[in-house]
Amino acid sequence: MTTLLPTSTVGSLPKPAWLAKPEVLWSPWELEGDVLVEGKHDALRSAVQEQERRGLDIISDGEQTRQHFVTTFIENLDGVDFENRETVRIRNRYDASVPTVVGAVSRRGPVFVEDAAFLRAQTDRPIKWALPGPMTMIDTLSDRYYGSREKLAWEFATILNDEARELEAAGVDIIQFDEPAFNVFFDEMKDWGIAALERAAEGLRAETAVHICYGYGIKANTDWKATLGSEWRQYEESFPLLQRSSIDIVSLESHHSNVPIDLVELVRGKKVMLGALDVASERIETPEEVADTLRRALQFVDADKLIPSSNCGMAPLPRRVAFDKVSALTAGAALLREELAD
């Protein structure tokens, strides 16, 4: 990538109302059968066109073909029972009905590879594909078979690595693992979480990214954030380990967040995908606000390693709001590029 400050989003974008109910996370499909398959492709194509029109440099699928960033992947694995659901507490924050691991987990076949090849065919720009990280997958399940979170994470890491290699072969330039659980389970992250992430990313020629955040702008997350005090230092636990890891890019939230910007220093040497759009507010940032957030980060990351992005996925936002935010992001990055050229 030769553009300075190449812009990207974390991944998910709102779906069209004819495909799934808008402004609801994980909402069920409005279509079924072959019409659903065609509808998902139409939505993906439209998401790509809109990202290009708004000036994004790194294009994603907007997660138009999946209902949930973790369970859609798990649904395609053997060893998991979706009928037999149990209610568990997700990231110590909210209860959710989740599937149960009842046998050895394995991938029945490629999960997202066809969708990624479809995305590849829609654009000449670099493309990024998000997968759930092993630890976040564990936290979205109930396990009645392995009896060890570490063991199950290792199985998932191996499965994710197989999928990632096929995504790479389909032309994906950046493979991103979403690990919001790294902001919650620090001991496990240190014991085996980082190692499992590196196992998932092992041997890839594509660039690899890890996204760690404080979640979508939903009430359970907003309530949790209100308990975290005036300085959110959770990244202090993961960043030094990621700085020494094989992962190329670290994606974090920053704009309107209580994360002290100097924590970016802890991943010095890595590329930084910096959140310059608040996904918990429908207010559209101005280009100047975006540029200001990015500019403050430049004390801690070299300009050629900064990737302007959103704080998290934008799926729950109204469609127009999400895309207007993307326009603000690309305009803000352009302002800073001009400054840097002077």
Ligand SMILES: [Zn+2]
């Ligand atoms: Zn996120």
